[in-house]
Amino acid sequence: xxxxxxxxxxxxxxxxxxxxxxxxxxxxxxxxxxxxxxxxxxxxxxxxxxxxxxxxxxxxxxxxxxxxxxxxxxxxxxxxxxxxxxxxxxxxxxxxxxxxxxxxxxxxxxxxxxxxxxxxxxxxxxxxxxxxxxxxxxxxxxxxxxxxxxxxx
Numbered sequence: 001x002x003x004x005x006x007x008x009x010x011x012x013x014x015x016x017x018x019x020x021x022x023x024x025x026x027x028x029x030x031x032x033x034x035x036x037x038x039x040x041x042x043x044x045x046x047x048x049x050x051x052x053x054x055x056x057x058x059x060x061x062x063x064x065x066x067x068x069x070x071x072x073x074x075x076x077x078x079x080x081x082x083x084x085x086x087x088x089x090x091x092x093x094x095x096x097x098x099x100x101x102x103x104x105x106x107x108x109x110x111x112x113x114x115x116x117x118x119x120x121x122x123x124x125x126x127x128x129x130x131x132x133x134x135x136x137x138x139x140x141x142x143x144x145x146x147x148x149x150x151x152x153x
Contacts, residue, residue: 009088015056016042016131018076018096018138019066019104021117025135026104027124028063029114034128036113040094040135041066056095064104064115072099076138081130082149094134 018040019026027038043059045052053070060066079092106115118124120139127135133148 011089011091013045013052014042014090014092015045015052015059016040016092016094016134017056017060017068017073018094018135019060019064019100020096020120023120024117025120025123026064026066027116027118027127028106028112029116030111030128031109031113032111037126037128038118038124039128039131042092042131045093052093053095056093060097060100063108063112065107066097066100066102066104068097068100073097076142077134078145079130079134079137080145080147080150081133082147082151084149084151090130092130092134094138096138 028041029036029038041060041063045055047055051070053073056073057068057070060068073095075093076096077094081090081092083089104115106112123135130148133146137144137146
């Protein structure tokens with residue numbers, strides 16, 4: 001709750017992009033958040049007037065230099081993540097890029113340590129838990145959603 005208005009804080013909306021090359025997925029190794037762990041290219045949807053797909057396409061370009069038309073992004077999975085630390089919850093939208101162009105490169109070395117392809121059946125064990133739930137959900141339950149970090153009822 002917001003102490004000044006007693007209204008719930010708005011959730012943070014994250015966009016994640018799964019890029020495939022055949023049976024391989026592109027992942028980035030984080031240098032700050034989740035240091036040393038792996039994650040799909042992602043970021044916040046926080047620019048006024050930008051659609052969620054446009055935000056995902058922007059983040060993909062900013063992080064790894066790949067271009068995709070927002071119309072070529074397909075929403076595969078949604079994660080509703082409870083932070084558990086008093087900060088707003090997060091809605092993670094996991095898109096798959098179709099028709100992307102470019103060669104992946106680390107365009108944010110201050111935030112990212114490595115960019116690498118992984119076979120989807122041999123993903124690293126050290127995925128950041130919240131996005132890892134979305135990656136696994138996108139691969140095993142496309143069109144579905146996952147609640148992550150919520151206390152047991």
